[in-house]
Amino acid sequence: MTDTALAPPPPKPSAFHELEVLSVQRWTDGLFSFRIARPDDFRFRSGEFVMIGLPGEDGGKPILRAYSIASPCWDEELEFLSIAVPDGPLTSRLVKIQPGDTVLMGKKPTGTLVxxxxxxxxxxxxxxxxxxxxxxxxxxxxxxxxxxxxxxxxxxxxxxxxxxxxxxxxxxxxxxxxxxxxxxxxxxxxxxxxxxxxxxxxxxxxxxxxxxxxxxxxxxxxxxxxxxxxxxxxxxxxxxxxxxxxxxxxxxxxxxxxxxxxxxxxxxxxx
Missing domain, CATH: 3.40.50.80 (Nucleotide-binding domain of ferredoxin-NADP reductase (FNR) module)
Structure with missing residues (x-):
């Protein structure tokens, strides 16, 4: 028998989309909304929510929270409305996002407000x-x-x-x-x-x-x-x-x- 190098296992598919921030609207110091690119295969019912977040800092786990999708099901972009919670693990960072930045989004929308x-x-x-x-x-x-x-x-x-x-x-x-x-x-x-x-x-x-x-x-x-x-x-x-x-x-x-x-x-x- 000859030794053969084992091929590394294929990478596990990510549970999240990495999506570009297209625009940000700042309503007040602590209230803002943002729009991100919608994946071609992402389908949802109007009123559902999805997990939104940012990569963890210093190699830590991603920080995610449930956010209602503010776009109707037919929209080509996805919009979200958020407040900045003082010292909030996610929103204290999310409030600083700019167009061109990347956010994480779960792949499975769900909810009962439909x-x-x-x-x-x-x-x-x-x-x-x-x-x-x-x-x-x-x-x-x-x-x-x-x-x-x-x-x-x-x-x-x-x-x-x-x-x-x-x-x-x-x-x-x-x-x-x-x-x-x-x-x-x-x-x-x-x-x-x-x-x-x-x-x-x-x-x-x-x-x-x-x-x-x-x-x-x-x-x-x-x-x-x-x-x-x-x-x-x-x-x-x-x-x-x-x-x-x-x-x-x-x-x-x-x-x-x-x-x-x-x-x-x-x-x-x-x-």
Missing amino acids: LDALTGGQTLWLIGTGTGLAPWLSVARDPDTYARFGRVIVCHTVRNVADLAYRDFFTSGIHEDPLIGEEAAAQLTYYPTVTREAFDTPGRITDRIKSGAIFADLGLPAGFSPDRDRVMLCGSMAMIKETAELLEGFGLKEGSNAEPGDYVLERAFVG
Whole structure:
């Protein structure tokens, strides 16, 4: 027998895409969004999330967190909305990214903030706080949303007026969208609230639901109806839990990918 050199095993495929940052939008000192190149084979449903991160420093393991995709499923680029958490292992670095930099993205999108997890209804409520607006940017630009619901209401609650990222987009820019602009102009309503500054619609969204102010402002019957309303929730844990309890009190039932229902929340973020 003769000794033969064994060929090294083929490298294990990476669990992540390495993608170029195409653009960065800085809304405030701690609030930013960025767009990255979309892999040709990456498919997702509007409203899903994916793992986003950066390589570890000094040869350490990559640091990744779950981020909702703010782009609709048809977009050729992928957009994400983030805050910079002081001393946050990921966001304290991510906030410094520039066009041309590289970020990591997981290959398997998932989530329950999708139309498939809801049964049919007349009005779709997309209720979010802070960066919980991100999946609504995706769902509100999906043609299926307007085909399934006669009215779409995007509710966004933040602490300060400056935090109302995409306010101009939802009040006017979306109407210029070549795919769903006409539908959005006719069917979409944007309802922002601010908790720490003077504003036309002040306070927490849950307080405005309990008082009935939101329904009066929008000219709708008071309360949610399981016959009429479908709701998606994303944002702070406190808001999600309180709103879910309110919805259950109105008779709405939580849905999932396996069993669609009247409202959905993202349990991967809630814990």
